Amino acid sequence: MKNKISPTQQEVKLPAQDMIVTKTDLTGRITYANRTFMRISNFAERELLGIQHNIVRHPDMPRGVYRFMWDTLKSGREFFGVVKNMTSEGHFYWVFANVTPDLDVNGKTIGYFSVRRPPPADMVRAVVPLYEAMLRVEQQAGPAKAPEASLALLEQTMAEQGCSYDRFVLGLYEKSR
Template identity: 35%
Template sequence: MTKPTPLNVEIVLDPKRYIVSETDAKGKITYCNDYFMEVSGYNEEELIGAPHNIVRHPDMPKVVFKLLWETISAGKNINAVVKNLAKDGRYYWIFTEFEIRKDTDTGAVIGYHASRKTISKHVIEIISELYAELLEIENKDGVEASQDYLVNFLKSKGDDVDFSNIMEEIHRFY
């Protein structure tokens, strides 16, 4: 499936509704709610079994997903602000809470549950500037350089601030 051409048109989300999806351990979609389908523009047949990156917007730095996967693969939940791409090329910003799903018998990670909610324009402005900087670094010097920049950015915010914490703090206070 070819990715849509991004349009500079934002989809305004309903603050009273959540976008929900679940994936297997490899990131393939196993469940999506009606609101996810409505906002993304994909139907259930297009989404189930597809990699979740079907909605990844090209404005998103790869380092964000690298850190997300490292965190959830280590068995830890994480929150992140993500810009997604709808099937028609429009975009939407969301605050996503990624939770691990484990096999009740073995404790092995079997997949992930993600619920998403709207975020304020001010948070989007802050995050979009950071993401643009990370993306520029990635395009010039690679993902490792982008990660170095992000680590130093987080250290400048405090010793105990990690990627998940900064997302929560920005979302909470702005």
């Protein structure tokens, strides 16, 4: 079970040359975490292995983004996204995440492999208003309907822009480089 951590307003910056790498099983339980992840999140390996990856979920992240991620992964596709995570002290850090299905020799998904790097500041600034709108929709919808409600807003917003969330995020990354 996830510990209740109170968020702070202190940001932890992932150094430009660093990449966070984790692997999970099919249910999102961590099976591998690199030292960069442990250092940035300030969790020891023993606190991470076998624990749900959402141990670092920041409450500012809309549940609809995670619903989109899981839908994408379960369809066998890779996910790209901008994610605000939380350290063991409640500090926050942003990542540009790429999550892919981890396949066995027969092509069967056995888990997920994730690589996260620091996102350009423009990328974060571009998603914050969208995420804030999604969070407002989630609050109005209530806990049981929150993920579907904010996912619907995400899909509507992306349809208005003529692209998918993945394309939107990749486009932001390309513009920021």
